[in-house]
Amino acid sequence: MPDVSPEPLLDAVLGHLRTSAIKAAVELDLFTAIAEGATRSAALAERTGAAERGVEILADYLTVMGFLEKSDGQYGLAASTAVFLDRRSPAFMGDIHRFLAAPEMLKLALADPAGFVRNGGSIGLANIAPSDPIWIDVARYMAPLAAPVAKATAAHLAELPPAPESILDIAAGHGLYGITCARQFPEARVTALDWDNVLTVARENAAAAGLGERFKTLGGSAFDVPFGGPYDLILMPNFLHHFDEAACIGLLRKARGALAPGGRIAIVEFVPEEDRVSPPRPAMFAYIMLATTPAGTAFPPSALRRMLAEAGFGPPELAPLLPTAQTLVMASPA
C-alpha cells in the first residue's frame, strides 16, 4: 500500500515549523538578501547578522518547502518567492505573518484547539473585541494580500454602470477597497468606516493615493454607528465571516437602509462550495474563524442568499475574483 504513509500526519503535526521558518526568514529579510546576491550561507550570515549555521539550516528548510532553490551550495529564489517575498518587489507580502501568525493568533489557534472546537468558536470575543489592536496589524500588513482582490472588485463593478458617486466602505481596515474604487470611479466620494485606531492607516493610504477631499472616515463599530448616506455603493469586504447569521442579517438590513435608489451592496468573502470542503482556501478559512471568533465562518452561497433575502435584498450575483481565492457578492434591495 504505497499510499499509506505516516508522512502526511508528520507534516501536519509539524505544520507550525513552516510558520516558524517563514517568520524567521521574513524577519531576517533572508529572501531580499538572496535576491541582492548573498547566495551562499557565509554571505547570508554576514548580511543578516545571523550565525552561518542558523541561516544555512533555515535556507535548507526553505528549499525543502519550495521557496528557495539550491545548487552547489548557492541559494536562489523560486519564481513566486521573487514576486512575494523579496522586499523590493511591488507585490511583496512577507509581512502578512505579522497578522496571520501574530503571537495572539498563534495563541488562539494552538493553546487549546480542542477547546474551541468543543465550544463551537473562540472562548470569549477573541479577535472581535472592540478596538482590538490586532486590526491595526491587519490594516498595516494585509494590504498587499488585499490589493489584487480590491483591484478585481473595482474592475468588476466598473462593468456595471452607472458609476457610483457615493461609496461606504464598511470595516475598511487599510481602506484599499474604497480607495481602489475611488480610483476606478473618479467622481466618487468614499466614506471609510472602522474603529478609530484602525482608521489612521486608511487615512495614510488614502492620502498616498491622492484622494484628498474625496475620502472621509467614520469611526466606530459598524453595528452601532449610523451609516449616514444614502450611498450608491456599500462595500463590505471580509467582514461578515466574523459573525453568526443573525448578526450578519442585522448588519445587511442596516446597509440596505443606507442605500440610495438603484444602489447596491458589494460583499467580498471566502465562499466555499455547498460541500464546505472546496476549493481549499475558502473552505479552510472557516477553521480560522472557528479559532479566532465566537461564531464566524465561511458562508457558502446558500447562506449568503438566505441572509441577503432575510435582509430585504434581491437574489445576489456571485463573481469569482480571479486570480484570488475570494468571491464578490453583489445585491440590490428587492
Place this chain on the structure above:
Amino acid sequence: MPDVSPEPLLDAVLGHLRTSAIKAAVELDLFTAIAEGATRSAALAERTGAAERGVEILADYLTVMGFLEKSDGQYGLAASTAVFLDRRSPAFMGDIHRFLAAPEMLKLALADPAGFVRNGGSIGLANIAPSDPIWIDVARYMAPLAAPVAKATAAHLAELPPAPESILDIAAGHGLYGITCARQFPEARVTALDWDNVLTVARENAAAAGLGERFKTLGGSAFDVPFGGPYDLILMPNFLHHFDEAACIGLLRKARGALAPGGRIAIVEFVPEEDRVSPPRPAMFAYIMLATTPAGTAFPPSALRRMLAEAGFGPPELAPLLPTAQTLVMASPA
C-alpha cells in the same frame, strides 16, 4: 505565470493551523469516532461532546487536508488515516503530537524563530537539559513512530552474524530499539541507558515484551555514566543529532571503548544527502534541531564518516531503513 501564486506562502504562514487541527482531532478522538460510525456532524458532536458547528468545521478542514473524505455530508477516513489515526489500529500514532507539538516545542519553534536562527541554535539548553521531562513524553508517545524503525534495524542486524549476546541501548527512551533487538536475538541481554525518569517507560515496555531478566537499566547521562560492558552491539538511536560534532566524537569514542572484540555500533539517524535539502524529511529535521537544541543537526554521510573515523571506527555502512525516512549507520572499531 500560472506557477506564480501567493498560495504556498499562505499555506506556510498558516502552517500552525494544521498542527492545531490535528491536536484538536486527536484530543477529541474524532477519527476513531468516525471509524466507529459517527460519520455525520450531528453524530460526531454527540459522540465527542463538542458543538456540532465546531466538529463540522474541524472535519471539513481535515477533509481539505486529505485526512478525511466527505460525501453527501458524511465523513470517512482516508486510507492512511485509518491506519495511523484510528485509536483502535495497532499502528495508531496520533499521540505523537503530545511530543512533536507539545506546548514546550511550540514555544521553542514559534516564540522567536529569528532568534534561534541568529544564534545558530536554541537559546539555552532547551530540550537537552538534564532530566527534562519532555523525554518522558518522547518515551510515551513516540514509540509508534519508532516501532517500524526499530523493526527494520533489528531485521538488518540479523543479516550480520554472529548474533550479539550483550547489547547497550544508549538514550533508550521507550526502549524499543533494545527490546526489538532482544526479540530478534533470543540469547541477548539488553542494558537500556537513559535518564532515570525516562527509564520507567522503558521498563514497562520491556516487561510487556516479556524480557524478564534479559533487560537491565542504567540511569544517567550517556556523557557521564560509565557504560560497563563490553558489548557486542551498541545501539545509538536518534541521539547524535542533538549535539555538535565534538560532543558526538567524544560519545562515539566512549562507545568504542565499551565494545567487545568484533562488536559494532548501530546508529539510527535522519541522514540527508550531502546537499542537505533532500530527501525532505531527513533534510527538514535539521530545522527541528536548530529550534530545540543548542547545536544539533541532521548529519549528512560525510559528517558521520568524519566523526566515526575521528572516534577510531572504520568506514561505516549506511543502510536506508525503508519504508521509514531513517538510516542505519553501522561501524566497527578500525
